[in-house]
Amino acid sequence: xxxxxxxxxxxxxxxxxxxxxxxxxxxxxxxxxxxxxxxxxxxxxxxxxxxxxxxxxxxxxxxxxxxxxxxxxxxxxxxxxxxxxxxxxxxxxxxxxxxxxxxxxxxxxxxxxxxxxxxxxxxxxxxxxxxxxxxxxxxxxxxxxxxxxxxxxxxxxxxxxxxxxxxxxxxxxxxxxxxxxxxxxxxxxxxxxxxxxxxxxxxxxxxxxxxxxxxxxxxxxxxxxxxxxxxxxxxxxxxxxxxxxxxxxxxxxxxxxxxxxxxxxxxxxxxxxxxxxxxxxxxxxxxxxxxxxxxxxxxxxxxxxxx
Amino acid sequence: xxxxxxxxxxxxxxxxxxxxxxxxxxxxxxxxxxxxxxxxxxxxxxxxxxxxxxxxxxxxxxxxxxxxxxxxxxxxxxxxxxxxxxxxxxxxxxxxxxxxxxxxxxxxxxxxxxxxxxxxxxxxxxxxxxxxxxxxxxxxxxxxxxxxxxxxxxxxxxxxxxxxxxxxxxxxxxxxxxxxxxxxxxxxxxxxxxxxxxxxxxxxxxxxxxxxxxxxxxxxxxxxxxxxxxxxxxxxxxxxxxxxxxxxxxxxxxxxx
Numbered sequence: 116x117x118x119x120x121x122x123x124x125x126x127x128x129x130x131x132x133x134x135x136x137x138x139x140x141x142x143x144x145x146x147x148x149x150x151x152x153x154x155x156x157x158x159x160x161x162x163x164x165x166x167x168x169x170x171x172x173x174x175x176x177x178x179x180x181x182x183x184x185x186x187x188x189x190x191x192x193x194x195x196x197x198x199x200x201x202x203x204x205x206x207x208x209x210x211x212x213x214x215x216x217x218x219x220x221x222x223x224x225x226x227x228x229x230x231x232x233x234x235x236x237x238x239x240x241x242x243x244x245x246x247x248x249x250x251x252x253x254x255x256x257x258x259x260x261x262x263x264x265x266x267x268x269x270x271x272x273x274x275x276x277x278x279x280x281x282x283x284x285x286x287x288x289x290x291x292x293x294x295x296x297x298x299x300x301x302x303x304x305x306x307x308x309x310x311x312x313x314x315x316x317x318x319x320x321x322x323x324x325x326x327x328x329x330x331x332x333x334x335x336x337x338x339x340x341x342x343x344x345x346x347x348x349x350x351x352x353x354x355x356x357x358x359x360x361x362x363x364x365x366x367x368x369x370x371x372x373x374x375x376x377x378x379x380x381x382x383x384x385x386x387x388x389x390x391x392x393x394x395x396x397x398x399x400x401x402x403x404x405x406x407x408x409x410x411x412x413x414x415x416x417x418x419x420x421x422x
Numbered sequence: 423x424x425x426x427x428x429x430x431x432x433x434x435x436x437x438x439x440x441x442x443x444x445x446x447x448x449x450x451x452x453x454x455x456x457x458x459x460x461x462x463x464x465x466x467x468x469x470x471x472x473x474x475x476x477x478x479x480x481x482x483x484x485x486x487x488x489x490x491x492x493x494x495x496x497x498x499x500x501x502x503x504x505x506x507x508x509x510x511x512x513x514x515x516x517x518x519x520x521x522x523x524x525x526x527x528x529x530x531x532x533x534x535x536x537x538x539x540x541x542x543x544x545x546x547x548x549x550x551x552x553x554x555x556x557x558x559x560x561x562x563x564x565x566x567x568x569x570x571x572x573x574x575x576x577x578x579x580x581x582x583x584x585x586x587x588x589x590x591x592x593x594x595x596x597x598x599x600x601x602x603x604x605x606x607x608x609x610x611x612x613x614x615x616x617x618x619x620x621x622x623x624x625x626x627x628x629x630x631x632x633x634x635x636x637x638x639x640x641x642x643x644x645x646x647x648x649x650x651x652x653x654x655x656x657x658x659x660x661x662x663x664x665x666x667x668x669x670x671x672x673x674x675x676x677x678x679x
Contacts, residue, residue, distance in 0.1 A: 123564045184564055204591055207560075212568050212594070222525075226550040226565075230540045233553040237533045 118179035119171060120202055121191060122210045124217050125225045126151040128187070130170050131210055138213060142167040148221065152228035156236070158186040160193040168194055183207055242331050245305050249327035252298045252320070259295050262288050312391035315403030316410060317384065318367035325362050325388070336396035343392075344385035363388070368414050376417040383413045429468050432487065434659060435495040437519050439473060449476040449484050451518035455546040460514045474518065478641045481512040482575060482603040485638040486647035493633025493649055494571065494599040494659055496520050501569040503592055504528045505556040505584065506576040509538035510549070516573060517549045524548055527566045531555045559588045566592055571599035577608040582625055589629070589652055596653030600630055603638075604646040615644045623648055631656040 120131040127141035142164040145151040154162050181202040182188040192199040271278040303319035313322040328346040329335035348361035359378035372380045387406050394402050429439040437452040450473035464475040478485035496519040507513040507528035517526040527550045530536045536553045543551040554562045574585045606618040632650040
């Protein structure tokens with residue numbers, strides 16, 4: 116006897132009976148495409164439509180039940196009180212091939228809703244929020260600088276049309292400055308929550324930019340310190356004269372180091388930062404005091420001209 | 423639009439057109455969406471048709487056609503799975519090529535490019551965006567119906583493995599079309615680009631009847647278009663390869679980042 120197979124096409128589930136692959140269905144998960152999409156990734160036992168359960172029972176005997184995707188199999192197992200397996204690749208292929216295709220506009224609504232749901236879900240994690248904030252802050256910082264430079268070289272001739280828009284422009288600059296301050300404040304508090312040790316070593320803003328450049332805390336934690344040192348650098352590494360800094364150039368206390376020793380400091384700092392972010396990504400113990408002591412000792416040594 | 427410009431369909435793909443201003447060859451796809459442009463590309467109207475410029479410097483598929491790709495191209499009414507759609511530059515053109523009755527299922531894993539792909543799909547009626555990891559085709563096997571073709575542009579060292587896993591599960595069967603933009607720069611620096619190409623073709627040849635691959639230089643450095651039809655004894659299209667135009671140096675196309 117062939118196993119009974121349950122396969123979905125997005126908003127609907129179908130049953131392939133054990134005798135001769137008769138298709139029963141559709142069993143809609145939810146009539147509303149947006150709600151059906153929201154349930155697709157969180158499919159639980161209570162989402163199994165009861166007509167589907169009845170249809171499985173009606174198959175009679177004790178057929179093996181297979182279901183895909185894995186979430187569906189787990190949910191079904193819980194409702195049926197017996198093990199439900201996953202179909203192999205050929206069973207899944209042939210089942211998909213016999214399913215009636217979803218009507219075009221229903222399919223489109225479902226995909227757009229699912230895309231929106233998944234996108235929001237992916238962007239909701241504190242890590243992604245921090246990355247978004249870091250990118251925003253960097254952009255706004257750049258435009259604040261650009262506007263300030265433009266204001267310096269702008270000469271408003273008294274009594275001319277040039278003078279008239281100065282006020283509005285100044286207000287726009289102030290507003291932009293406020294936005295930057297606000298963003299930086301949020302960014303720093305979020306960074307201190309997510310990567311406290313790294314923040315202590317390099318400063319909250321640099322920490323956030325490092326996380327953003329690496330694409331997350333875990334990818335950053337897996338990087339060797341040499342790579343972390345160069346994250347965000349524009350020049351290409353070369354044997355003759357590669358870059359010495361990336362994002363880390365803006366780290367705390369780097370400006371206090373003599374210019375010709377900054378490369379050496381960046382190297383040591385990257386090593387400490389790598390330790391810090393690995394702790395942040397794993398045990399989340401507070402090791403900042405020890406790392407900061409080592410960092411400050413290094414700064415002092417370099418300022419006194421010791422190697 | 424300049425007066426006197428004539429557009430002709432490229433053999434094998436009625437919605438792909440070319441024009442020859444001067445001694446150059448330009449490609450155009452017949453749009454299924456509305457203005458504004460997706461990524462700043464030029465639009466022209468030719469009779470009742472609205473055409474979008476298909477630039478070889480931006481899209482590996484366009485570069486392949488310019489370099490004389492003789493294998494299959496997406497044709498009207500077909501369903502294609504697009505792996506690595508990013509923000510949808512080439513995916514929008516593939517959607518143009520399959521036309522309103524066709525479908526393009528565009529898989530992208532990165533969140534931020536996907537946000538742009540989603541807003542593109544909201545105005546491109548036959549594009550279905552999917553935020554998913556192409557390494558795990560089972561995760562979306564219950565969403566994507568069997569497809570006629572698979573286009574892959576994935577910057578991963580094991581891109582061929584990903585392509586084969588997807589083709590096994592989701593391609594409609596033998597004879598399904600396969601187009602892979604082979605990115606040798608992300609396949610390891612231990613070997614040269616051409617040895618990567620040979621090794622990849624040998625791997626694919628176990629499962630696929632290959633069309634002659636083309637290099638995408640000078641538009642995309644270290645990239646090749648490989649592909650053909652699924653199954654070891656599938657029949658390849660027996661049409662003459664399109665007119666070859668010698669690439670005109672680095673002036674027109676820049677290499678992809």
